[in-house]
Amino acid sequence: xxxxxxxxxxxxxxxxxxxxxxxxxxxxxxxxxxxxxxxxxxxxxxxxxxxxxxxxxxxxxxxxxxxxxxxxxxxxxxxxxxxxxxxxxxxxxxxxxxxxxxxxxxxxxxxxxxxxxxxxxxxxxxxxxxxxxxxxxxxxxxxxxxxxxxxxxxxxxxxxxxxxxxxxxxxxxxxxxxxxx
Amino acid sequence: xxxxxxxxxxxxxxxxxxxxxxxxxxxxxxxxxxxxxxxxxxxxxxxxxxxxxxxxxxxxxxxxxxxxxxxxxxxxxxxxxxxxxxxxxxxxxxxxxxxxxxxxxx
Numbered sequence: 457x458x459x460x461x462x463x464x465x466x467x468x469x470x471x472x473x474x475x476x477x478x479x480x481x482x483x484x485x486x487x488x489x490x491x492x493x494x495x496x497x498x499x500x501x502x503x504x505x506x507x508x509x510x511x512x513x514x515x516x517x518x519x520x521x522x523x524x525x526x527x528x529x530x531x532x533x534x535x536x537x538x539x540x541x542x543x544x545x546x547x548x549x550x551x552x553x554x555x556x557x558x559x560x561x562x563x564x565x566x567x568x569x570x571x572x573x574x575x576x577x578x579x580x581x582x583x584x585x586x587x588x589x590x591x592x593x594x595x596x597x598x599x600x601x602x603x604x605x606x607x608x609x610x611x612x613x614x615x616x617x618x619x620x621x622x623x624x625x626x627x628x629x630x631x632x633x634x635x636x637x
Numbered sequence: 638x639x640x641x642x643x644x645x646x647x648x649x650x651x652x653x654x655x656x657x658x659x660x661x662x663x664x665x666x667x668x669x670x671x672x673x674x675x676x677x678x679x680x681x682x683x684x685x686x687x688x689x690x691x692x693x694x695x696x697x698x699x700x701x702x703x704x705x706x707x708x709x710x711x712x713x714x715x716x717x718x719x720x721x722x723x724x725x726x727x728x729x730x731x732x733x734x735x736x737x738x739x740x741x742x743x
Contacts, residue, residue, distance in 0.1 A: 471654035471685070487684075488713065495656040495687035502657055503689065549738050558727035568688050568727065575728040595741070596731055604731030607741040634713055637688065637720035 458512045462502075470498060474512060483516060483523050484622070486630035489576060492637075496569030497527050497620060504561065505531025505618065518626055522584045526621040533592035533618055537561060548594030549606040556589065556596060574598070576636040582625035591618040643673035648682035655686040661693035665701065676703055680710040691721045 458477055460470050471494050475481070481490020494512075501510050510529035517523065532540070535551040541561035545551040556574055560567030578587050578598050585600040593614050598604035609615070645668070651660050668676055695718065698705045710718075 467657060468652040468654070468660055471656055472652065475654070475684075491654065491685035492687075495654060495685055496689070499656050499658055499687050499689045502659065546735060547738070550733055550735070553731060553733035556730050565692065565724065566689070568724070571727045571730065572688070574730055578730070598731055606731070606733060606738045608738045610740075610742050613742045634716040634720075637717050 459509060460498075460511070461509050462507055467502065471495060478514060478525075483626060483628060484514070484525050484624060485577070485582075485628050485633075488633040489631035492576065492633035493525075493573050493622070494527075496573050500569055501527075501529045501531065501618075504537050505529045505533075506537075507531035507617070516626060521626055522623050523626045523628070524621060524623045526619060528617060528619045530617040533616065535592045535594060547608065548592050549596070549608055550594075552589060552591055552594040552596050553606065555591075572636045576631060576633060577622045577624065579631075581631055582628050584623055584625040586623040588621045588623075589619070590615045592616070640675060641673045642675045642677060643668075643671050644677040644679055646679045646681065648680075653682060653684045655683060655690040655694075657687070658689040658693045661690050661697060664694075665697035668701065668703075668705075674703055676701070676705045678705060678707045680707060680714060683711070683714065686714050686717050688717060688721060691717045695721060 458474055464470065471491065474494055478484060478490065480487040484490045501507055507529040510527065512527050514525040534555045535548040538545060538551050538561065543559060543561060545554060556570055558567035558571040574587050578585050578600050580600050588597045589595065593609045595607040595609060596604060647655065650664065
């Protein structure tokens, strides 16, 4: 696990640390995809989440043919962030749907990071390609064969923060992230 | 009067991976304090760039009162700049239907 905090002295070096730890993302779609994923999600955490602590975790299940990588922050959650900025939604699942579709609390020219990375990791490139996002009382799951599902959570299942988890084939075909920019 | 050109090595100033939007802002906050007539941002050694950083960089470049040039950027970084300047539609990933939300609890 790699931890980082809001008051990190070397925020701009977090990706360097992750690249070293996870071999430039060689098992997570290759350097291009890994860098894109980490750059976008970590910037989202610093910009929107009001977190204090976050971590990146990864696990390889080579015998089972897949790997997993997750990023979690203890921030205010996507639905709470939308509430703070006056974005309306009927429930936390709809807030998450807005977030993955690219609704931004700032302006229409933003909100691409989550949208693009979710597409990248659920596209039909690898046999296993799954994406899970949980934030407060909502969750969304999608894989490359699925139209996706939303889940509504209640205490004690509420996640105070946001978790994004990706499962990918092992070994994975390299993904060219630039086509998703 | 000689033209004062200030060259900034992005890798040394920020890092190999340009992820954070706020880093682009901090860069240009310090550029604003320089006495240069022209700024050159050297991307030699920069491995990756986020969409957010790119967008903020290009936004601040447009607002900057002095000329700012970019050199030695990789093809990948150029692709990101192009994507930010020419955004495609956002992907429709998962349709939301309140009736199909699954209740989940441990």
